[in-house]
Amino acid sequence: MYNDYRKHLTAIINEIREGGLYKNEYIITSPQGAEITLESGQKVLNFCANNYLGLSNNESLRDAARNALDGHGYGMSSVRFICGTTDLHKKLEKKLADFFGTEDTILYAACFDANGGVFEPLLTDEDAIISDSLNHASIIDGVRLCKAQRYRYENADMADLEKQLQISMAQRFRLIVTDGVFSMDGNVAPLDKIVALAEKYKAMVMVDESHSAGVVGNTGRGVTELYDLRGKVEIITGTLGKAFGGAIGGFTSGKKEIIEMLRQRSRPYLFSNSIPPMVAAAGIRMVDMMTETNQLQDKLHRNSEYFIAEMKKLGFDIKPTRSAICAVMLYDAKLSQEFAARLLKEGIYVIGFYYPVVAKGQARIRVQLSAAHEHEHLDKAIAAFKKTGIDLGVIK
Numbered sequence: 001m002y003n004d005y006r007k008h009l010t011a012i013i014n015e016i017r018e019g020g021l022y023k024n025e026y027i028i029t030s031p032q033g034a035e036i037t038l039e040s041g042q043k044v045l046n047f048c049a050n051n052y053l054g055l056s057n058n059e060s061l062r063d064a065a066r067n068a069l070d071g072h073g074y075g076m077s078s079v080r081f082i083c084g085t086t087d088l089h090k091k092l093e094k095k096l097a098d099f100f101g102t103e104d105t106i107l108y109a110a111c112f113d114a115n116g117g118v119f120e121p122l123l124t125d126e127d128a129i130i131s132d133s134l135n136h137a138s139i140i141d142g143v144r145l146c147k148a149q150r151y152r153y154e155n156a157d158m159a160d161l162e163k164q165l166q167i168s169m170a171q172r173f174r175l176i177v178t179d180g181v182f183s184m185d186g187n188v189a190p191l192d193k194i195v196a197l198a199e200k201y202k203a204m205v206m207v208d209e210s211h212s213a214g215v216v217g218n219t220g221r222g223v224t225e226l227y228d229l230r231g232k233v234e235i236i237t238g239t240l241g242k243a244f245g246g247a248i249g250g251f252t253s254g255k256k257e258i259i260e261m262l263r264q265r266s267r268p269y270l271f272s273n274s275i276p277p278m279v280a281a282a283g284i285r286m287v288d289m290m291t292e293t294n295q296l297q298d299k300l301h302r303n304s305e306y307f308i309a310e311m312k313k314l315g316f317d318i319k320p321t322r323s324a325i326c327a328v329m330l331y332d333a334k335l336s337q338e339f340a341a342r343l344l345k346e347g348i349y350v351i352g353f354y355y356p357v358v359a360k361g362q363a364r365i366r367v368q369l370s371a372a373h374e375h376e377h378l379d380k381a382i383a384a385f386k387k388t389g390i391d392l393g394v395i396k
């Protein structure tokens, strides 16, 4: 029987390969950071990690993790409600709530789980979810698991959101859900306008701060800081896997009754393991660091502004962004692959994205800035972009 199935899978995989959509993975043999070593021995500058604050290999976080490893052991071997909750888990939940100005926080193994488990316990078929068309896959999957009526509005399109809200007035409760920063363009959701519409149409708001926490807002508190809406949205989800240390873990933060209900009914929380104590301890240290000083956030903002300004000066077509994501538009899929391959030869590691990850004819290279980047790293990347851009006829 497996022979038939093997043929079936092989045919699909071949189709993926022939379509140029096969994903190859580069193997890294060093810690994650601004400079990494590939299996080939090549050292490259990394401009495609979500390591926004450069904390992936931070010494202070490693110390906190090591101390917890010695004091609390390696794993929990349990879900939270049986015997998987330590003082470190509770402390991190409190720290994250204080960080975002919310009432309580619940931890998950990943933000994928936070989003997968947030809708179904809170809303029924009497209710409505109104979701941005470019929301993350985990939000889309989470919405699918919930019986609420589904409405979709075009990315950040407030006229369309209002239209969908009007249609959804037939339902009992409404929840608008949006990414804080959209990962392919780096644009920020217009949360001020979303909250205003939510008030007008009696809706609640959920924002996924995965790409914005640690990045957006003067102190990195995310999109709610940028728009002065701290404590004003009902639900925030986020990850410990990007700016916040980059290991693993996710969370939902918000109104205390919502978090309480999730602890009772959210399936990825009830039926999946606790994060390791060392990850919780490093998370606590991370929040402390971001509270004690604004150095990392400031450096990230300086790096992003400098890189984007220099790229625009060179004549590159950059998508409007207010995050640490800089989308260098090339439009042509093949060109984006050729461009990325040449940059790698120059020692700059970036990824070219094209359909179906982005819309047809919208191929690009996504550059992600980090507080780990030094000025010379940025200049080296800019020089490589300039050389490759001229060689490939993208800029003059």
Ligand SMILES: *Cc1c(COP(=O)(O)O)cnc(C)c1O
Binding pocket: 109, 110, 111, 112, 113, 115, 136, 138, 179, 183, 208, 210, 211, 238, 239, 240, 241, 248, 249, 250
């Ligand atoms: C990365 C990301 C996630 C998933 O986070 P994990 O903790 O890695 O599962 C969820 N939502 C958004 C918007 C993301 O960018």
